[in-house]
Amino acid sequence: MGRLNHKIAVITGASTGIGAASAKVLADEGAHVLAVDVSDKVHDTVKEINAAGNKASAYIVDVSxxxxxxxxxxxxxxxxxxxxxxxxxxxxxxxxxxxxxYPVDVFDKIIGVDLRGTFLMTKFMLPLMMDMGGSIINTASFSGLAADLNRSGYNAAKGGLINFTRSTAIEYGRENIRANAISPGTIETPLVDKLTGTADDVSGKAFRDNQKWVTPLGRLGTPEEVGKLVAFLASDDSSFITGESITIDGGVMAYTWPGEMLSEESWKRTTK
Known part of the structure; x- marks a missing residue:
């Protein structure tokens, strides 16, 4: 606790999921969180943080x-x-x-928010970091390290974001600004609910069951677990780490193909 005392932390996508959880973790560490989102729900995140005795302010901004x-x-x-x-x-x-x-407008929307939005926020926040130094963390994905069927826009955006992170790291290291990407696997968030269905839906349950058996740790990740990684990268505990993409996926990217996992029922039973 207290690793980010007196720090100003800007977090985008802070209304739900990884963003909201990270905002709470960073606030618990002492940061004054500026929570940014296009959704009014970001005010709920801020209210919860302030009710806990920490500091947060809400801003409605379209990062694209x-x-x-x-x-x-x-x-x-x-x-x-x-x-x-x-x-x-x-x-x-x-x-x-x-x-x-693939619809062009869908591709443009994903690139616009995920990649262009990261570029714009970085471009305009960097001058506010250059005198004192700081830490930039970008949410990539294990989908930026390998491809998914029917998600070329997301794969392109997240892959580009990882290399954009490296560009930031080498260009601003001498100003003591570090830049790292995190590459989450499947995390239990509202976005997963939107894409696959909730844990109570037939389709959502089937998706989660598949993710569990294909993940060596046998479960989905939580937003809070990602938030703790973000806090580490934001703090001086990671003071010599920059230009990295850190995977937080329960071990999915540790193997080249599922092998016997596809046919070995005992493996699947370990996730029950």
Whole structure:
């Protein structure tokens, strides 16, 4: 506790899931969290943080809109003078068909929020970090390390985001600004509910059962577990780590193919 005392931490996509959980973890560590989202639900995150005796403020910003992000940066500069932590977490996803069938507007939306949004937030927040240094964390995905069927837009955005993180790390290391990506696997979030159905739906339950047996740890991850990784990367405990993509996926990316897991029923039974 207290690793981020007196720090200003900007978190995008902070209304639910990984963003909301990370906002709470960073606030518990002493940061004043500036919670950013396009959804009014971000106010609920902020209310919960403040009710716990910590500090948070809510901002409604479309991270894919350059003018909106620039106005936000100006407001932050006027009020707080600097930013110490930037967690670029805002993202959207959609399984929209094979590439020759993939709607252009869906591709543009995903690239616009996930990749362009990260670029814009980084571009306009960096000047507020350059005097004092800081830490930038970007939410990539294990889908940026390998491909998924029918999700070429998301795969492209997250893969690009990982290399954009490396660009940030090498360009700003001499200003003591570190940049790292996190690559979560399947985390129990509202986005998973939207894409697959909830844990109470037939389709959602089937998806979760499949994820459990294909994941060596035998379960989905939690947003709070990701939030703890974000707090580590935001703090001085990770002071010599930059330019990395850290996978948090329960072991999925540790093997090349499922092998006997596909046919060995005893393996599946271990997740019951």
């Amino acid at each position: 809109d350059a003018h909106a992000v620039e106005r936000f940066a100006e407001e932050v500069k006027g009020k707080y003078k600097q930013v110490n932590v930037l967690f670029n977490n805002a993202g959207v996803d959609n399984a929209a068909g094979r590439i020759h069938e």
